[in-house]
Amino acid sequence: MGPCPLCGGAEIRVLYPSNIPEHRRPGSRYGCTSFELGVHPDIFRCRSCTFTFNAAASGPLDALEEYARVDDPAYLEQRESRRLTYGRELDRIEVLTSGRELLDVGSYTGFFLEQARERGWSVQGVEPSKWAADYARSSLGIPVFNGSIEAWAPPPGQRFDVVTLWDVLEHLTDPVDVLRHVRELLRPDGLVAFTTHNLDAPLARLLRGRYPFFMEMHTVHLNHRTRDLLLEKAGFERVERHVHRRALRLAYLASRLRRLGELPARVAEGAVRRLGLADRVLWIGFVGLETVLARPRAI
Secondary structure (H helix, E strand, C coil): CCCCCCCCCCCEEEEECCCCCCCCCCCCCCCCCCCCCCCCCCEEEECCCCCEEECHHHCCCCCCHHHHCCCCHHHHHHHHHHHHHHHHHHHHHHHHCCCCEEEEECCCCCHHHHHHHHCCCEEEEEECCHHHHHHHHHHHCCCEEECCCCCCCCCCCCCEEEEEEECCHHHCCCHHHHHHHHHHHEEEEEEEEEEEEECCCHHHHHHHHHCCCCCCCCCEEECHHHHHHHHHHHCEEEEEEEECCEEEEHHHHHHHHHHHCHHHHHHHHHHHHHCCCCCCEEEECCCCEEEEEEEECCC
């Protein structure tokens, strides 16, 4: 094990050992609708700064082959709930900026960009999944580059008012480097907005190694201290943070019970349909997700 990826500290220990079962259910472990919540390789923590991260071999976003192969049609059922979720975030962003040039890193199927475009934004996306990028382009007409943010080349001189990374930072092996790259794409008064999970949240403290966001595809796990250290090292100053509340349809929540088996999911899905509640939306805010908004620090 090398030094801490965030502070360079040499004292790294295993915080939670791997709980990956010997025999695993088939299917992609890198899509948004993966069932492998709480299933993770060894998770390490730096004694100096408390930065928490998975073993580097666990499939980071920077090694794009796993994400390029993601095919996740179940995610399309979340279109309206995602629009509700990120509509709230867009409301907050629009209070903090008057510009309308937006780049979404990890834009997946383009649902957020679709909504921003409807509200008058000029939008572009970057997405490693070929399936998701193709959907955004062909079905929604959203300009999305298929690949990594490092491989994407914007038009000469183009800078953005806002760059968003929804549920992206936790997939990276070097979030400092990615945020520094984002900083170069922003105007001096621009804004970066991202969501990720926070290990200081009550649920994360309660569940410890069984926290659902400990997953094979989540390689970075921030807390208050390491989140702010990350921003500092990348050249940002935090403007705001708030609990990220996510809208989820009851039918989708029932389908997630498949991680416990097919029967519980079928029973739950049948119940919400019979009760006419399949499209009822619940706002979930207790799982430890937060939204952070920051601006480039003056040099």
